Structures are given as C-alpha cells and as structure tokens.
Amino acid sequence: MTSKTVLIVDDSRLSRMIIKALILEKYPDWQVMETTNAEQTLSLVDTIEEPNLITLDVNMPGMDGLSLAAIIRKTWENVPIVIMTANVQESVSRKCAELKVGFVEKPITADSVSKALTYME
Amino acid sequence: MFVLNDLQQDALLEIFNIGVGKAAAALSKMTSEEVLLSVPTLEFLEWEEAKQHLPGNGKIICGISQRFDGPFNTEAILMFPEEKSLEIIRYILGLDSLLERLTEMEQEALCEIGNIVLNACMAPIADIFSAEFRATMPEYRSGTSEHVLSVDVAETNRVIMLMLVKLQMEKHEIEGYLAFLSVLPDIQRLTANVDRFISEFTK
Numbered sequence: 001m002t003s004k005t006v007l008i009v010d011d012s013r014l015s016r017m018i019i020k021a022l023i024l025e026k027y028p029d030w031q032v033m034e035t036t037n038a039e040q041t042l043s044l045v046d047t048i049e050e051p052n053l054i055t056l057d058v059n060m061p062g063m064d065g066l067s068l069a070a071i072i073r074k075t076w077e078n079v080p081i082v083i084m085t086a087n088v089q090e091s092v093s094r095k096c097a098e099l100k101v102g103f104v105e106k107p108i109t110a111d112s113v114s115k116a117l118t119y120m121e
Numbered sequence: 122m123f124v125l126n127d128l129q130q131d132a133l134l135e136i137f138n139i140g141v142g143k144a145a146a147a148l149s150k151m152t153s154e155e156v157l158l159s160v161p162t163l164e165f166l167e168w169e170e171a172k173q174h175l176p177g178n179g180k181i182i183c184g185i186s187q188r189f190d191g192p193f194n195t196e197a198i199l200m201f202p203e204e205k206s207l208e209i210i211r212y213i214l215g216l217d218s219l220l221e222r223l224t225e226m227e228q229e230a231l232c233e234i235g236n237i238v239l240n241a242c243m244a245p246i247a248d249i250f251s252a253e254f255r256a257t258m259p260e261y262r263s264g265t266s267e268h269v270l271s272v273d274v275a276e277t278n279r280v281i282m283l284m285l286v287k288l289q290m291e292k293h294e295i296e297g298y299l300a301f302l303s304v305l306p307d308i309q310r311l312t313a314n315v316d317r318f319i320s321e322f323t324k
Contacts, residue, residue, distance in 0.1 A: 011160070012131050012132075012134065012135040012138070013127070013128060013131045014128060014131050014132045014135055014319065014322070015135055017322060017323070018322045021322060059138060059142070059158050059160055060160065061160050085142060086138060086139035086140070086141075086142030086143060086245070087142040087145060087146065087158065088142060088143065088146040089145060089146045089149040089150075089155060089156065090149065090150075091149065091155035106139050106142070107139050107245065107248075107249055
C-alpha cells in the first residue's frame with residue numbers, strides 16, 4: 001500500500017498514542033498527525049494537504065467531533081472521516097450517517113483501528 | 122496530596138469516558154432521547170473540599186447509588202433533581218401520577234434504571250482491566266448532593282477521587298450527573314490498574 005497520511009483528533013493523549021502506534025505498527029511509512037481539539041484541527045486544515053483519513057473523537061472540550069466533521073467537510077468535501085467513540089447512542093450513529101462519516105466503537109483496539117482504516121478504501 | 126501524572130490522569134479519564142458513553146447509550150435507549158455528555162472532570166480532594174464541588178446548589182436531588190468492588194472499589198451514583206427524577210421515571214414507565222414525591226414503586230423503578238445505567242458504565246471498564254466488578258444492590262437516596270454522595274465519617278479526612286459527568290436531555294430539559302467516588306487505598310489500586318493498562322501500549 002502506498003504511503004498515506006492520517007490525522008488523529010482526540011483530546012486523550014493515550015488514545016492518540018494507541019491509534020498512532022497501531023497504525024505505524026502495520027504501516028511504518030505512513031505519516032500520522034495529531035491534534036487535541038477542534039480549534040487546533042481547523043488551524044491545521046488551513047495549512048496542510050488533504051489527508052487520506054481523519055479519525056475524530058466525539059466528546060472533546062469545546063466543539064464536539066461531529067460538529068467538527070461538518071466543518072471539515074466544507075474544506076475537504078470527500079475526505080474519509082471516521083468517528084471513534086464510546087458514545088454508542090443511536091443519535092450519534094444517525095448523525096454519522098447524515099454526515100457520511102464512519103463510526104467505530106471505542107475502546108481502541110487493533111481491530112477497531114483496522115476497521116477505521118477500511119473507511120479509506 | 123495524591124497526584125497522578127498527566128498520562129495517568131488522561132488514561133483514567135479516557136477509561137471512564139468509555140464507560141460513561143455506554144451509560145449514556147443505555148439511558149438514551151430507555152428514554153428515546155439523545156443524552157448529551159460533558160467532558161468528565163476528575164479531582165483528588167479531601168471530603169470537606171469535595172463538598173464545595175458537588176452539583177445541585179443545595180437543592181434536593183434523587184440518586185441511585187451502587188458500590189462496585191473489583192480491580193478498584195468505587196461508589197457510582199446517577200442523580201437528577203427531584204422533580205426531574207419524577208419526570209424521567211414517569212416518562213419511561215408511562216405513568217401519570219399526580220403525587221409530588223416518588224412512590225415506593227417509582228423508587229424501585231428508578232433503582233432499576235440506575236442499575237442498568239451504572240452497570241452499562243462499569244462493564245466496559247471491567248473489560249479494559251480484564252477483571253470483574255461485584256455490584257451491591259442499587260440504593261435510592263434523596264437529599265442534597267452532599268447527602269446523596271455521602272462518605273463514611275471515618276473516611277472524611279482521607280483523599281477522595283471525585284469524577285463528575287453532566288448528562289443533558291434537551292427535549293425534557295433534564296440535567297443529571299454521573300458521579301464516581303473512591304477513597305485511598307482504592308485510588309492506589311485504580312492507578313496501579315491504569316499503569317498496567319498504559320504499559321501495554323507503551324512497551
């Protein structure tokens with residue numbers, strides 16, 4: 001697989017560490033970027049090329065991940081986005097479907113990260 | 122004072138965040154309403170100080186409390202303002218009582234709702250620690266948050282871990298809280314488990 005870029009957005013440092021480690025374990029030549037909140041992410045969006053995948057947490061300080069996904073879509077209309085959350089309410093999965101973003105249940109495991117990566121295909 | 126390093130604090134919040142997400146989903150399913158969650162807050166304080174941080178502004182609240190013993194011990198409490206507890210229970214059960222206070226049957230129903238929500242929260246935490254929690258029967262409490270989140274007198278001088286998450290159900294204008302209380306040495310057992318969890322990913 002050719003080298004890809006993944007942007008991880010999660011306020012939890014540990015979650016970011018785990019997702020990054022699991023991706024790089026499988027694809028060591030991929031580039032993984034990290035941001036911790038919506039503000040930081042939107043600043044980054046203005047300065048980088050469209051990544052191949054964005055993983056978003058839902059429950060973050062400030063703007064939540066679903067609102068952030070809607071804003072990112074305005075810049076990168078077709079970028080694959082996957083929500084990684086333990087908030088398994090029907091309303092969350094419905095909003096994901098409306099926004100055309102993927103939905104993967106936490107906790108973060110090798111399987112859940114593999115599932116998140118399938119949204120790039 | 123008991124202090125966690127940044128990574129321990131982050132991991133602990135994330136682990137509880139996973140549990141709280143499942144608890145919100147269980148409550149949402151029962152009420153057919155979206156449950157909005159705040160970002161959890163985590164503090165280590167003595168009880169006298171912790172009392173200043175409790176929600177409710179001295180108003181009467183209803184709480185369902187369960188003690189969970191396992192990889193660490195914690196008191197988990199689901200609580201709502203009293204008038205909103207009546208609304209939730211009557212909405213879920215389809216009851217239309219005119220009584221201002223919860224009847225015994227309604228208290229039992231609230232305990233069952235608490236049981237479902239609190240266990241939905243603790244089950245994924247047990248899975249993360251590859252362990253099991255034994256839960257006491259849910260207990261109904263009513264009073265100020267200080268009373269509902271009571272701590273044994275013998276433990277008041279000890280450091281308490283207080284974790285709070287606000288739950289909001291906008292359609293019914295209901296605001297409640299999930300709270301978790303642990304005291305030393307349970308906190309130390311909890312952090313030992315958190316360290317084990319972290320070490321699995323930082324080898």
